[in-house]
Each structure stands twice: as structure tokens, then as C-alpha cells.
Amino acid sequence: MSSAAGSALAHAESDLDREIATLGALDLAALRSRWRQGLRSAPPPQLSRALLLRLLAYRLQAKALGDLDRDTARLLDRLARERLRRRAAEARGKRSKAAPPIPPAPSPGLKPGTLLAREHAGQMHTVTVLADGFAWQDRTYTSLSEVARAITGTRWNGPRFFGLRDKPAMSSGGGR
Known part of the structure; x- marks a missing residue:
């Protein structure tokens, strides 16, 4: 991706973050009004403010970043x-x-053929995303967590181990 494309994407995500933050400040009546403007239909009357907010935020994200x-x-x-x-x-x-x-989906956004790499204990580990799981060292696993456990010998959240999720805030007790 070129630096111009990366900059445009970052700007679009920043605009999206601002729009969603604006939605969060609206009351139920204003959210219903935004629904009518954006979706050109009346919102379902039984929807709570929280659910209406989530649905509108989802629609904004889908419009900006692509739908399912x-x-x-x-x-x-x-x-x-x-x-x-x-x-x-x-x-x-x-x-x-x-x-x-x-069948379990390999992981959101990961398509078969994708390679995931992670260094652990001084050794580089490469995992291939398959249509029905993950391949590592000539074995097939149903989840990334199984692969992470095979690599480390301890329980891990697989997507977190491979850097696909944000790391949790470190607590005073430490952790992974």
C-alpha cells in the first residue's frame, strides 16, 4: 500500500471514529432521526437507545469499510x-x-492461504490458514489457540498470540 493510500485510509478511519463518537452523544430521539435520514425508513419502535446506537454505528462502518x-x-x-x-x-x-x-471460521478476515508468523523462544513459527483450520509443522489444527498451545505448551488466545488482537492492558499481576 502506498503512503498516500495509507494516509487516506487513516483519515477515513479517523472520520469514522468521529462520526461514531458523535452518535454516542445523541439521545434516543436524535438516533431515531439519524436512522430515518440514513436508512430512509422508520426505526423499529422497540429498539433501545443502546441497540439503535450499535446498529447505526455498524451501518456507518459497513458503508466506510465494506459490509460482511x-x-x-x-x-x-x-x-x-x-x-x-x-x-x-x-x-x-x-x-x-x-x-x-x-464449521469454525478460521478467524475473521483471514482467508485460506494467509501466512501468519510469530517468533517464540528464538524460533520463527509460520502458520498457514486453511479453509477448515490452520496448518503448522505438517499438522492441521481447528483453531489458532490450539496452534499457540502446541508452540508454547501453555494456554493462549490464538488470535492474540499471533498479533491479530490488541494486547490487554497490563495489570499489576502481569499476564499475557
Whole structure:
């Protein structure tokens, strides 16, 4: 990415942060007004201020940074339909059968073929993202946390170990 493109992206994210902060300062009536302006429809009347704020912030982010990919949207729709089906079955007094297993997504934003690298104990470790998990040292793992545990011998949050999440604030007791 060129420095001009990086600068433009940083500026767009800064504008987005400001817009979301502005939303956070609005009361319920003003959020409903923003909904009508931005989405050209009346907001659902039962939505609380907190949920309305989250939905508007999501729409701003999706518009600026791109919405969910088709596969993720389908997965979420399938999960929602299954939940509604289970609730309806429970309301009728029937026990619903177990939900079909949903294959774990490798990690948000990671596409098959992506290489993750991390140095640990003086050794460089490279993990390849697969469609159905992660490959490290000729073995396949279902989660990054399993890979991190295999590398370190201790329990780790896999995305955090590979630098895909922010590090937590250090407490007086230390930690990872």
C-alpha cells in the first residue's frame, strides 16, 4: 500500500471514529432521526437507545469499510433461522434436535492461504490458514489457540498470540 493510500485510509478511519463518537452523544430521539435520514425508513419502535446506537454505528462502518462477505452473511442467516426454529419447537413443548455442527471460521478476515508468523523462544513459527483450520509443522489444527498451545505448551488466545488482537492492558499481576 502506498503512503498516500495509507494516509487516506487513516483519515477515513479517523472520520469514522468521529462520526461514531458523535452518535454516542445523541439521545434516543436524535438516533431515531439519524436512522430515518440514513436508512430512509422508520426505526423499529422497540429498539433501545443502546441497540439503535450499535446498529447505526455498524451501518456507518459497513458503508466506510465494506459490509460482511456473502459467506459470513449466509452463515449468520442460517444461525438466526436455526435459533428461531428451536424457539418455536420449545414453545410447542418439543425438544429440538441438536443443531448441525457449524464449521469454525478460521478467524475473521483471514482467508485460506494467509501466512501468519510469530517468533517464540528464538524460533520463527509460520502458520498457514486453511479453509477448515490452520496448518503448522505438517499438522492441521481447528483453531489458532490450539496452534499457540502446541508452540508454547501453555494456554493462549490464538488470535492474540499471533498479533491479530490488541494486547490487554497490563495489570499489576502481569499476564499475557
